[in-house]
Amino acid sequence: MLNVACALIFDGHKLLLTRRHPNSSQGGLWEFPGGKQEPGESLQQALARELMEELTITQAIGPSLGYNEHHYGSKGVRLHGFLCHWRPQPIKLTGSHDQWQWVAPRQVDTTTLAPADLPLLDALINALPQE
Numbered sequence: 001m002l003n004v005a006c007a008l009i010f011d012g013h014k015l016l017l018t019r020r021h022p023n024s025s026q027g028g029l030w031e032f033p034g035g036k037q038e039p040g041e042s043l044q045q046a047l048a049r050e051l052m053e054e055l056t057i058t059q060a061i062g063p064s065l066g067y068n069e070h071h072y073g074s075k076g077v078r079l080h081g082f083l084c085h086w087r088p089q090p091i092k093l094t095g096s097h098d099q100w101q102w103v104a105p106r107q108v109d110t111t112t113l114a115p116a117d118l119p120l121l122d123a124l125i126n127a128l129p130q131e
């Protein structure tokens with residue numbers, strides 16, 4: 001099982017989604033930015049590294065939203081979500097993604113979101129104050 005850490009970066013109203021580069025696995029789908037844990041790293045360290053590598057942003061990694069296990073064919077992914085309070089700063093995509101967007105959590109188009117992400121999106125929505 002591949003351990004992947006991802007960030008649900010939230011500014012109090014909107015959530016940051018990034019779109020996977022068309023040539024990658026799950027290409028063209030939107031996701032929470034992040035990547036694979038490497039040997040010797042905590043999940044939070046992996047996530048901070050990936051956010052710098054992929055978006056050139058520095059984020060304080062907040063509380064865990066749990067994890068979801070998902071199988072893409074024979075490949076199993078354990079996707080760990082962390083809530084991060086957005087620190088305003090420029091975003092620069094370095095190649096893993098071709099777009100980003102800010103979207104209200106309840107308005108995310110779940111048909112174009114990586115399927116492993118759905119339970120983490122629900123965990124965020126459940127943690128929000130009622131409208």
Ligand SMILES: Nc1nc2c([nH]c(=O)n2[C@H]2C[C@H](O)[C@@H](COP(=O)(O)OP(=O)(O)OP(=O)(O)O)O2)c(=O)[nH]1
Nearest residue numbers: 004006025026031032033034035036077114116117
């Ligand atoms: N980062 C990230 N990966 C996700 C999400 N949802 C989801 O199914 N995945 C899957 C896609 C990949 O099969 C797997 C690994 O993520 P990744 O491709 O970002 O890993 P990485 O940044 O380390 O990239 P690489 O070394 O493979 O280039 O996790 C998500 O929300 N964020």
Ligand SMILES: [Mg+2]
Nearest residue numbers: 034035050096
């Ligand atoms: Mg990645």
